[in-house]
Every structure is written in C-alpha cells, then in structure tokens.
Amino acid sequence: MKLQALKSLFVVEMKKLIRHPVNLFLNLLFPALLTIVFIFTFSDPELGMSINSVVPGLVVYAVIFLIMTVAQSFSSERLLLRRLNTTPMTSTEFIGSQILSNMVTAMLQVIVVFTLAYLLGFRPESGVISILIALPVTAIFALSSVGFGLITATVSKRPETGTGLSFLFILPQMFFGTFIPVSSSTQNIAQLVPSHYLFEGLQLIFQGSWTSNQLFFDLAVISTVSVLTILLGILLFDRYGNI
Amino acid sequence: MTSVVNDLLTKMTKKELFDLASKKGINVPDEWSKQLLIELLSLNISVNELKKKTASTSTVKTKGSPIITTQNLVKKFDDILALDKLNLEIMEGELFSLLGPNGAGKTTTINILTGIMEPTNGTATIAGFDVTENMHEIKKIIGVCPQEAAVFQFLNAKENIEVIGSLHSVSKKEIEKRTNDFLELLGLTEASKRKAGGYSGGMLRKLNLMMALINDPKIAFLDEPTVGMDARSRRNTWEFIGSLKRENKTIILTTHYIEEAEVLSDRVGIIDSGKLVEIGSPEELKNKYNAKNLEQVFLNITGRRITEGL
Numbered sequence: 001m002k003l004q005a006l007k008s009l010f011v012v013e014m015k016k017l018i019r020h021p022v023n024l025f026l027n028l029l030f031p032a033l034l035t036i037v038f039i040f041t042f043s044d045p046e047l048g049m050s051i052n053s054v055v056p057g058l059v060v061y062a063v064i065f066l067i068m069t070v071a072q073s074f075s076s077e078r079l080l081l082r083r084l085n086t087t088p089m090t091s092t093e094f095i096g097s098q099i100l101s102n103m104v105t106a107m108l109q110v111i112v113v114f115t116l117a118y119l120l121g122f123r124p125e126s127g128v129i130s131i132l133i134a135l136p137v138t139a140i141f142a143l144s145s146v147g148f149g150l151i152t153a154t155v156s157k158r159p160e161t162g163t164g165l166s167f168l169f170i171l172p173q174m175f176f177g178t179f180i181p182v183s184s185s186t187q188n189i190a191q192l193v194p195s196h197y198l199f200e201g202l203q204l205i206f207q208g209s210w211t212s213n214q215l216f217f218d219l220a221v222i223s224t225v226s227v228l229t230i231l232l233g234i235l236l237f238d239r240y241g242n243i
Numbered sequence: 244m245t246s247v248v249n250d251l252l253t254k255m256t257k258k259e260l261f262d263l264a265s266k267k268g269i270n271v272p273d274e275w276s277k278q279l280l281i282e283l284l285s286l287n288i289s290v291n292e293l294k295k296k297t298a299s300t301s302t303v304k305t306k307g308s309p310i311i312t313t314q315n316l317v318k319k320f321d322d323i324l325a326l327d328k329l330n331l332e333i334m335e336g337e338l339f340s341l342l343g344p345n346g347a348g349k350t351t352t353i354n355i356l357t358g359i360m361e362p363t364n365g366t367a368t369i370a371g372f373d374v375t376e377n378m379h380e381i382k383k384i385i386g387v388c389p390q391e392a393a394v395f396q397f398l399n400a401k402e403n404i405e406v407i408g409s410l411h412s413v414s415k416k417e418i419e420k421r422t423n424d425f426l427e428l429l430g431l432t433e434a435s436k437r438k439a440g441g442y443s444g445g446m447l448r449k450l451n452l453m454m455a456l457i458n459d460p461k462i463a464f465l466d467e468p469t470v471g472m473d474a475r476s477r478r479n480t481w482e483f484i485g486s487l488k489r490e491n492k493t494i495i496l497t498t499h500y501i502e503e504a505e506v507l508s509d510r511v512g513i514i515d516s517g518k519l520v521e522i523g524s525p526e527e528l529k530n531k532y533n534a535k536n537l538e539q540v541f542l543n544i545t546g547r548r549i550t551e552g553l
Contacts (some may be wrong), residue, residue, distance in 0.1 A: 008409035012395060019397040019438070083454075085395040086357045088382045088408040 005093045006100075013101030016073070026069050031062035031109050035116040042179070049179060052124070055117045056202035057179035059134070060195045062109035064173045065141055066102055070149025071162035074237065095234055096148055106142035107135045126208030133205050137219065141198045143226035150233030154241050194229075197221040249489070251283040251506075260335030275303065307335030310370055310462065310493050311356065317364035318351050318517075322501060325351040327517035328365065338484075338494040342537065343514035349497040350390055352514070356495070357387045369462065383411070390467045390497075392447035396440035400431055400450050403439055404457050411458035418457060425453040428483050430476075445472040449480065462493045465493050469500060481507065487545040501537050510536060515545050 007156040033060050043051035074081070084094065099196050114122075114131050124130045148169040176186065178193030190196045201218035209215060252260065260280040274307045311333040318326040326348045333339045354360045356367055358378040368373045369381045394403050401422055408418035426432040429449045434442065439450060452468050465484065469477045481503050487494055488507070498504050504511065505525045513521040513528075521528060521544055525537055532543045542548055 004412060008406055012398065014258075015402070016395075016397055033364075079389065079391055079393040082359055083387065083389055084410065085359060086382060086385065086387040086389075087407060087458075088379060088412070089410045093410075119459060154281055221403065235289050 001089060001092045001096065001097065005089055006096050009089070009094060009097030010100050013097060013159055014104065016043050017101070017105055022072070023069055026065055027062075027105050028108065028112055031058065032066065032112050032116055032139060034058055034061055035113050035138045036120070039120045039122075050208065051120070051122050051154035053179050053203065055113065055122050055124075056199050056206060058083075058113045059110055059138055059202055060118070060185070060199050061174065062113060062175075063106050063145055063198070064170050064195055066105065066142055066145035067148045067152065067169050068163055068166040069167040070098070070102065071152035071156065072147050074153030074241070075152060075156045075162035076159035091238070099230070100183060102142045102146045103139040106138045106145075110135055110138050124206035124208075126206060126210070130205050130208070133210065134202055137201055137205065137222065138198065140226050141194070141222050144194050144222075144229040146231030147226070150230070150237040150241075154233075154236045194222070194225045197225075249285050249485075252284055258445040277314065285479065292520075295317050306412060307337070309333065310335040311368070311495070313352070313356075313365065313367040315365040316352070316355065316362050316367055318348075318355060318360070319363045326355075326362070329514075329517065329519055330514060331519060331522075333493065333495060334510075335493055336491045337509040338473055338488050338496060339495045340498060340508040340511040341514055342498070342501065342504065342511050342541065347514040348517040350466055350516055353387075353495065353497065354468050357385060357464055358382065384461040386455040386458055386463045388455035388463070388468050389463045390454045390470070391443075392451040394439045394447060394450050394454065397438055400435040400442075400453070403450060404453055407454045413458055421457055421459070422453070425456065428486070430479060445476040448472055449476065452480065452483075456487070460492065462495070464486065465494060465496045467497055467499065469498065469503075470491055477503075505537050513541055513544065515539075515541075520544050 011199070017027055035055075038054055038058055039051055042049050043054045110131065114134070149166065152162055152166045152169065156165050162228075172189075173193050173195035174180070176190040177193040178199050197218040201215055201222060203208075204212055204215040204218070255263070257280065264280065296384070296416070309332040313329050313331045316326050316329040316331075317324070329352060331346070331352075341352060341467060343349050351360070355362050356369060356374060357379065358374060359374055370384060372378075372380045374381060395406065396524075398406070404422045404425070405415075405418050408421075409415075413421075422435075423432075426435050429452070431446060431449055434446060439447065442450065448469065448471060452465065455465065456463060469480050472480060477500070484494065484496070485507055495509070496504065508525060510522065510524050511528065512519050521540070523531070528537065528540045529535070532540045534540045534543055538548060
C-alpha cells in the first residue's frame with residue numbers, strides 16, 4: 001500500500017465533504033439542524049425524554065445517514081471508479097481512503113452534535129472529556145455505514161436508486177436503534193439493529209459508566225458488526241458492483 | 244497542424260525532401276541536414292500537399308516490435324458477441340487507430356486491454372504481461388483517456404490531474420511541471436483553478452486527456468478523445484496528440500474523425516461486428532482498395548459508412 005495514493009484519495013474525499021453541497025448538507029449541516037430541532041422539540045421531561053437521552057440518538061442519526069452518502073457516491077461515480085481502476089491504485093488504498101474519510105466524517109459529526117448540544121444545555125455526567133471516548137467508538141460504527149452503503153450501491157445502478165434503497169438500512173436503525181421509545185413487543189427487534197448498541201454505548205459513555213460490562217458488550221457488538229458489514233460490502237461491490 | 248506536417252516530413256527520405264523543396268522553388272544547399280530541411284519545409288507546405296506527396300512516394304513502415312498482442316480475443320455480453328476472435332499486433336512507438344462504426348467493438352477492445360473488463364476467451368498481452376494475470380504491472384505503464392469524461396466535478400483541473408498523478412506515484416514536482424505544460428498546450432491555464440463541474444464539454448474532454456497522460460505513459464489509450472469538441476479545440480487536441488508521437492509513445496486511438504486519424508496514424512485497424520476486417524497504413528489501405536480516403540476503404544469492405552449511426 002502506497003501512502004501517497006492513500007493520502008491523495010483521502011484528501012479527495014474530504015474535499016468532497018466540504019465542496020459537494022449534498023455531502024456537506026447530509027453529513028454536517030443536517031446533523032446540526034437535527035440537533036437544534038430535536039433538542040427544542042423532544043428534550044422535554046413531560047415527553048419522558050431529557051436532553052441527555054436525545055444527544056446519543058442524534059449522533060446515531062448522523063452516522064447512519066453516511067449510508068446514503070456512500071451509496072450515492074458509489075452509484076454516481078462509477079465512471080470515475082472505472083478510471084481509477086486503470087491506474088496502479090490498489091483496492092486496499094481505495095477502500096482504506098473510504099474507511100478513513102468516513103471515520104473522520106463520523107468524528108466531525110460527533111463534534112458538531114456535541115458542540116451544539118453543549119451550547120443548548122447538554123451537560124454529560126462524565127464531563128466534556130467523554131467526547132474523547134465517543135469519537136473512536138462512533139468512528140468504528142461508521143464502518144458499518146460504509147458497508148451498508150456499499151451493499152446499497154451494489155444493487156443500485158443510479159444515485160437516485162441508491163438514495164431510495166439506502167432507507168432500507170437507515171429506517172430500521174432510526175426507529176429501533178435510537179431514542180424513539182420502543183414498545184416491549186419491539187424490544188427484540190431493537191436487539192438486531194446495530195445502531196441500538198451505539199446508542200446504548202454512547203449513553204453509558206456520557207453517563208460515565210466507562211467500565212460497565214454492558215459498555216464492553218456494546219463495543220464488542222459494534223466492532224464485530226462493523227467489520228463484518230464492511231467486509232460483506234467490499235465483497236459484494238467488488239463482485240457485482242459493475243465497475 | 245505544424246506537428247502533423249513535421250511527422251509526415253520526418254517519414255520522408257532526404258532525397259525526397261530535396262525534391263520537394265525544389266518543386267516548391269526553394270533553393271537548398273546540398274550540405275543541409277535532414278532536420279534543417281524538415282524545419283524549412285514545415286514552414287512552406289500544407290498538410291494536403293504533403294499527403295499527396297507521401298501517397299505517391301512512400302509507405303509508412305511499422306515501428307519497433309509488437310508491444311500489444313491479442314490472440315483470438317472474444318468478449319460476449321449475454322448473447323451479444325462484442326469481439327469475435329480478434330487478432331491484433333500493435334508495434335512499439337506507433338500511433339494505431341481503431342476505426343469502425345458504433346458498436347463495432349473498439350471500446351470493448353480498449354476496455355479489455357486496460358483491465359476494465361475481462362475477456363470471455365482468448366489472450367491479450369501488453370509489454371509481455373498478460374491482461375488477465377499481470378494487470379497491475381500493465382497499469383504502471385499505461386494511460387487511459389476514457390470515452391466519457393471521468394473527472395471529479397468538485398475538484399479543479401490541477402487537482403484532478405494531481406490525483407491521477409499521485410496514484411501513479413509521480414512526484415509532486417513532476418506533476419506540477421507536466422500539468423502546467425499540458426494546460427498551456429491545450430489552452431486550459433486560465434480555467435485550471437475553477438471547479439471542473441463548471442467546465443464546458445470541450446474543456447472536460449481536454450482535462451480527461453491530460454489526466455490520462457500525467458504519468459508520461461509508455462502506452463496511451465485514447466478512446467474518442469475529441470468527440471464533442473468544437474473544431475478549434477479539436478485541432479488543438481490533434482496537434483497535442485501529434486506531439487506525443489514525437490515522444491515515441493505507443494498510442495491507441497479510436498475516433499470518428501477519419502480524416503484526422505488518417506493524417507496522424509501510422510497504421511489503422513478497421514473493426515466491424517467485433518472482427519478486425521483490415522489492417523495497414525492509411526496509404527497501403529487506400530492503394531489496396533483504390534480509395535480516396537479511409538471512409539471509402541471502409542465502404543468498399545463493408546458496404547457501409549464508418550460514421551453511420553452517429
């Protein structure tokens with residue numbers, strides 16, 4: 001693996017994040033907007049939700065929307081991927097750049113949500129330092145979004161299709177894996193949704209339960225699911241992605 | 244078209260150059276070198292005059308040894324036979340044009356040779372490397388200009404070129420130097436700092452071509468590099484491609500602009516329905532089929548025009 005190639009592809013992805021309006025909106029402005037709206041709307045004790053339970057869910061929302069941007073970009077940039085494929089770039093360099101850039105994006109999302117929430121009154125029990133633990137955990141979870149994005153891009157030939165199909169992975173994670181109350185009958189479904197473990201893990205991190213067994217269990221699930229999903233995504237896109 | 248004139252003059256013998264100068268009424272001392280003669284004549288002769296001259300006096304010899312070889316290359320898409328046992332030899336240092344109507348198999352051939360798709364059957368080697376086994380080695384020595392402009396819309400021209408250059412491990416200094424040269428030659432310097440998303444079709448095509456050549460490839464695959472360009476940009480680009488020939492690069496070109504391909508190409512291969520139906524220098528083919536141009540050669544062979552269906 002050549003570092004020059006990896007760095008160059010990583011820089012391209014970061015420039016895309018800043019310069020591509022859709023990417024900028026979905027990845028950074030949308031989470032910011034959600035944070036403001038959700039904190040004002042839902043963090044009301046009368047609704048049974050506090051700001052402390054909303055913030056981890058907002059981070060999860062932001063990261064699962066990476067599925068859509070990954071699916072869109074892989075579906076719309078097939079010609080470019082084909083061109084890159086005619087250079088000596090290796091799959092490791094390319095996938096490495098995608099992983100790194102999406103991990104960095106996820107960490108930026110945590111910072112955006114955390115900062116805005118803090119300004120609106122969020123005070124984690126474990127202090128501001130808890131963000132330092134939340135960052136790598138969220139970054140690892142971002143791998144699963146890249147994996148789901150690749151799986152979506154494999155079956156969608158056009159970006160619009162990619163957007164639509166990505167909701168197959170986004171919606172269950174939104175509704176079952178975040179702060180939206182789940183009934184006892186749907187609790188079992190929530191156990192099958194990866195975002196549930198990130199949500200639970202972030203809650204524990206912000207509460208300061210850094211050494212609880214439940215947190216270690218959540219981290220183990222997040223890591224395993226993320227690695228398996230991204231491997232599956234790479235395999236499927238490589239074989240059936242029609243590059 | 245100065246570079247084209249130069250190319251044609253270079254292929255002539257010293258005696259032929261003296262004769263030509265004499266016919267033009269230019270008195271040239273006997274001790275003048277061939278290079279001096281070429282320089283003098285390039286200022287005093289048009290492409291058409293030269294084409295007539297070379298047609299009657301010389302045939303273009305193939306250069307070097309084969310650098311690209313295909314043997315019984317077959318490509319099927321479901322029940323469509325895109326390539327039907329294609330046998331081809333392209334020599335090192337030559338500009339080889341693949342001509343044929345839409346759907347003839349030109350792009351499929353290029354896609355297989357550049358590793359974009361795998362053949363269904365048969366073999367293809369580039370510089371001794373098999374395309375199905377050693378593509379990574381091949382990718383180090385080729386540059387590919389795809390038919391559809393494939394650029395990062397949110398990057399400017401310099402940034403786009405830099406990405407491809409760095410994937411080829413070209414140093415930053417070298418990328419900058421070559422990029423500035425290319426931008427100057429293709430007249431894109433002013434727009435080079437604007438995002439490619441705002442470029443016209445012709446500008447995107449030029450950028451597409453520059454990205455293909457930033458690694459100074461030994462072999463360049465140019466798939467319809469000038470399609471959609473206005474006449475001026477096209478002329479500019481053909482001159483640029485002509486200049487690559489002087490660097491002894493092997494260039495594989497597909498184009499619908501037959502006249503320009505005829506002037507630039509050392510040899511052409513005519514493909515129809517996935518088969519190579521004829522191969523040779525433009526002059527050889529025109530003589531063989533007693534035709535005025537390659538369009539007529541194609542018409543004589545297949546009963547159709549190359550540009551049909553465009």
